[in-house]
Amino acid sequence: MPEGKLCNKTPINTKEELQALLSDKSGKQYYEEMKHLDVDQEKLWGTIQKTLKSRLKTWLEICAHCGLCSDSCFLYLANNKDPKQVPSYKVQSTLGEIVRRKGKVDNDFMHYVMETAWSKCTCCNRCGMYCPFGIDMGIMISYVRGLCFGQGFVPWEMKIGSGMHRVYRAQMDITTEDWVETCEWMAEEYEEDWPGLEIPVDKQNADIIYTVNAREPKHYPEDLAEAAILFHMAGENWTVPSMGWEETSLAMFAGDWEACKLQVESVYDAMKRLNAKKMVVTECGHAYRATVVEGPYWAGLESGQTPIPSFHYVEWLAEALRTGKIKIDPAKKIKEPVTYQDSCNYIRNAGLGDVAREIMSYIAEDFREMEPNREHNFCCGGGGGFNGIGLYREQRNTGLKVKRDQILKTGAKLVVSPCHNCWDAIRDLEEVYKVGIRWSFLKPLIIEMAIVPEHLKPQEEEA
Amino acid sequence: MYEFVTGPLAWLAFGIFFIGVIVRAVNYIRGLDWKLDRVAYGANPSHGARGAIRSIFFWLVPFGTRSWRFYPGMTVLFFIFHFGLIFTPIFLRAHNMLLAERWGFSLPTISDPVADILTIAVMVAGLFLILRRIALPEVRILTTAYDYLLIAIAIAPFLTGFLAFHHVGDYRFWLITHILAGEIMLIAIPFTKLSHFVLFFCSRAQIGMDYGIKRGGLKGKDLAW
Numbered sequence: 289m290p291e292g293k294l295c296n297k298t299p300i301n302t303k304e305e306l307q308a309l310l311s312d313k314s315g316k317q318y319y320e321e322m323k324h325l326d327v328d329q330e331k332l333w334g335t336i337q338k339t340l341k342s343r344l345k346t347w348l349e350i351c352a353h354c355g356l357c358s359d360s361c362f363l364y365l366a367n368n369k370d371p372k373q374v375p376s377y378k379v380q381s382t383l384g385e386i387v388r389r390k391g392k393v394d395n396d397f398m399h400y401v402m403e404t405a406w407s408k409c410t411c412c413n414r415c416g417m418y419c420p421f422g423i424d425m426g427i428m429i430s431y432v433r434g435l436c437f438g439q440g441f442v443p444w445e446m447k448i449g450s451g452m453h454r455v456y457r458a459q460m461d462i463t464t465e466d467w468v469e470t471c472e473w474m475a476e477e478y479e480e481d482w483p484g485l486e487i488p489v490d491k492q493n494a495d496i497i498y499t500v501n502a503r504e505p506k507h508y509p510e511d512l513a514e515a516a517i518l519f520h521m522a523g524e525n526w527t528v529p530s531m532g533w534e535e536t537s538l539a540m541f542a543g544d545w546e547a548c549k550l551q552v553e554s555v556y557d558a559m560k561r562l563n564a565k566k567m568v569v570t571e572c573g574h575a576y577r578a579t580v581v582e583g584p585y586w587a588g589l590e591s592g593q594t595p596i597p598s599f600h601y602v603e604w605l606a607e608a609l610r611t612g613k614i615k616i617d618p619a620k621k622i623k624e625p626v627t628y629q630d631s632c633n634y635i636r637n638a639g640l641g642d643v644a645r646e647i648m649s650y651i652a653e654d655f656r657e658m659e660p661n662r663e664h665n666f667c668c669g670g671g672g673g674f675n676g677i678g679l680y681r682e683q684r685n686t687g688l689k690v691k692r693d694q695i696l697k698t699g700a701k702l703v704v705s706p707c708h709n710c711w712d713a714i715r716d717l718e719e720v721y722k723v724g725i726r727w728s729f730l731k732p733l734i735i736e737m738a739i740v741p742e743h744l745k746p747q748e749e750e751a
Numbered sequence: 752m753y754e755f756v757t758g759p760l761a762w763l764a765f766g767i768f769f770i771g772v773i774v775r776a777v778n779y780i781r782g783l784d785w786k787l788d789r790v791a792y793g794a795n796p797s798h799g800a801r802g803a804i805r806s807i808f809f810w811l812v813p814f815g816t817r818s819w820r821f822y823p824g825m826t827v828l829f830f831i832f833h834f835g836l837i838f839t840p841i842f843l844r845a846h847n848m849l850l851a852e853r854w855g856f857s858l859p860t861i862s863d864p865v866a867d868i869l870t871i872a873v874m875v876a877g878l879f880l881i882l883r884r885i886a887l888p889e890v891r892i893l894t895t896a897y898d899y900l901l902i903a904i905a906i907a908p909f910l911t912g913f914l915a916f917h918h919v920g921d922y923r924f925w926l927i928t929h930i931l932a933g934e935i936m937l938i939a940i941p942f943t944k945l946s947h948f949v950l951f952f953c954s955r956a957q958i959g960m961d962y963g964i965k966r967g968g969l970k971g972k973d974l975a976w
C-alpha cells in the first residue's frame with residue numbers, strides 16, 4: 289500500500305482531514321500505515337538537488353569526523369555518551385546516507401531517519417557552537433525534517449500540528465470567534481480587581497500589538513489576563529489582533545515550510561493591518577524564533593526583519609522595569625535561591641541572554657546561574673517538538689536528566705522559565721524525577737511583586 | 752626524474768592547488784542563498800562582516816573558544832598538527848633554496864633543527880590523531896577509511912622529507928617520493944575533505960554571519976564562542 293488514508297505525503301488542509309487524524313488515538317492506524325508508505329525517491333533526490341546548496345553541502349562534506357561536537361549535545365550526555373547520539377553521526381547516518389545513495393532509500397531507512405530527526409535532536413543548535421567548522425547539526429536536522437515531511441514520515445502529532453496551522457492559522461483548533469471571546473471573557477473576569485482593565489481587539493495605531501501561544505487561550509487563559517494586567521499597570525497603549533495572533537509554529541517543528549510561511553504571513557498581515565508601532569510576543573521561545581527570527585525568510589522578506597520591530601516578552605518587561613513603568617516592591621522580591629532557564633530559541637538563537645539577567649537583577653535577591661548558561665545553556669530537554677510526541681516520550685524523559693542535574697546543582701528550588709516548551713519540560717521533569725522544584729513564567733511573579741499605583745486599585749465602596 | 756617532478760609536475764600540482772582552492776571558495780560564495788540559508792547577507796553587510804571575523808578569529812586562537820578549552824588535549828594536537836603542516840614547508844631552508852634557484856627569490860627560513868622538531872611534531876600529532884580515532888568511541892563511530900587516508904596524505908610529505916634529509920636509506924628515492932607526496936597533497940586539497948584548507952574560512956564566516964545578522968547580532972549581542 290503506497291499511500292495510507294491517514295499517513296501519506298499530502299499535508300492536512302481541511303477540518304475533516306484533521307478530525308480523521310485526531311480520532312485515530314495516539315496515531316495507531318497512522319503509524320501502522322507508515323510501515324507500508326512508499327518513498328518517492330525521485331522527489332527526495334530532486335528536493336535535495338534543489339535545496340542542498342553551499343552551506344549544507346559543505347557541512348556534510350568537510351565534517352572532519354573529529355567528534356568535538358559530542359559533548360555539546362545534551363542527548364549524547366543524557367544517554368550515557370552513546371556514540372549513536374554524536375551530532376555528526378546523527379546527520380551522517382541520515383542525510384549523509386541519503387545523499388550518498390542519491391535518494392534511493394527505503395521505508396525502513398526512512399523510519400530510522402524520522403526517529404533520529406525527532407527523537408535524537410531538538411534542533412537546539414548547541415553543537416554548532418562547538419564544532420571547529422561551525423557545523424550546526426540543529427540546522428541540518430531541521431532540513432532533514434523537511435525532507436521527511438515531504439515523504440510523509442513525520443510523527444503523528446507533528447502532522448496534526450502543521451495541519452492545525454494550515455486550517456486555523458494556530459497550533460490548535462481555535463477560531464477567530466473563540467479567540468475574541470476568550471479575550472472578552474478574561475477582561476471581564478479580572479475587571480473587578482483591576483478597574484478599567486481591557487483587552488482591546490483590533491485597535492488601530494496602538495503602540496504594541498501583542499501576540500501569543502495558542503495554548504494560552506486554550507489552556508491557560510489567565511496568562512492572557514496577566515499580560516493585560518501588566519500592560520495596564522505599565523500604561524501601555526496596546527492591542528491584540530483578531531486574526532494573526534498566534535506566533536508559534538508546530539509547522540517549524542514538523543518541517544512543513546509551506547505552513548510556516550502561511551502562519552507567519554498571518555501575523556505580518558495583522559502587523560500591517562493594525563499599523564502598530566511594535567510587536568511583543570508572550571513568554572514563548574519557539575514562537576519568537578519562528579515569527580521573528582526565521583519567519584521573515586519564509587515570507588521572503590529580504591531584510592530578514594519583520595514588518596514592524598518585534599520583541600520577546602522579556603525585552604518588553606526588562607524595559608518596563610528599567611524605565612519604572614512597572615515598579616517592584618523591594619520587600620516582595622524573590623528571597624529564596626532562584627535560577628533561570630535560558631531558552632535556546634531566544635537566548636542562543638536571538639541573543640537575549642543579557643536581557644534575562646537584567647530582569648533577574650530587579651526581581652531576585654539570590655539569583656543562581658545554571659552551568660553552563662546563556663547561549664551555552666543546554667536545551668530544556670523538550671524543545672523542537674520533543675515534548676509533544678507520544679511515540680518518543682521515553683526518549684524525551686531520558687533527555688530531561690541533563691536539565692534536572694543542572695537545576696539541582698544551583699541549589700535553587702524555583703526555576704523562572706519564560707518559554708512554554710521549557711516550562712512544560714521542567715514540569716514534566718518534576719513529575720518524572722520528583723526532585724522537589726517549582727517553575728514559573730514571569731508574568732505571575734511580577735504581578736505578585738509589583739507596586740500597584742493607587743489609581744489602578746479597586747475603589748472601596750463608600751459604606 | 753628529479754627534473755620532471757620538480758619541473759612540469761610541480762607546476763601542474765601548484766596550478767591545480769591554487770586554481771582549485773579559488774574555485775572552491777568562489778563556488779561556495781556563489782552557492783550561498785539568503786533565502787535557503789535564512790540569513791540576510793546582503794541587507795546587513797557590516798553586521799555580517801563583524802560576525803564572520805569574530806567567528807574566524809576566536810577559532811584560530813588556541814584555547815580561544817569554549818570548545819577548545821573543553822578539549823585541551825585535542826586542542827594542543829590540533830594546533831601543533833596544523834601549524835606544523837602549514838608553517839614548516841613554507842619556511843623550510845631547502846624549499847627556499849629551490850625557490851631561489853628557480854625563481855630568484857626566497858622567504859625567510861627556519862633553521863634545520865627547528866624544522867626537524869616541527870616535522871617530528873607533525874608526525875607525532877598525526878599519530879595521536881590516529882590513535883584518538885581508534886580509542887574514543889565517539890570518534891570511532893564517525894571514522895571511515897577515508898579519514899585515515901587523509902591523515903596519510905598529510906603526513907607522507909613529512910615522513911619522506913625527514914627520511915631524505917637525514918639520508919636514511921636511499922636519498923634519491925626518498926627525495927623523489929617526498930616531492931611526489933607533496934604534490935599529491937597539493938592536488939588532493941581541492942578535491943577532498945582537505946578542501947577545508949579554504950572551506951574552513953568560508954564555513955566559519957557563514958556561521959559567523961548567521962549569528963552576526965540573524966541570531967542576536969542585530970540586537971547588538973556578540974556570540975561568546
Ligand code: SF4
Nearest residue numbers: 351352354355357419
Ligand atoms: S565537531 Fe564538526 S567537524 Fe567534528 S565531527 Fe562534529 S560536526 Fe564534524
Ligand code: SF4
Nearest residue numbers: 361409412413415426
Ligand atoms: S542541535 Fe542540539 S539536540 Fe541536535 S544534535 Fe545538536 S546539540 Fe544535539
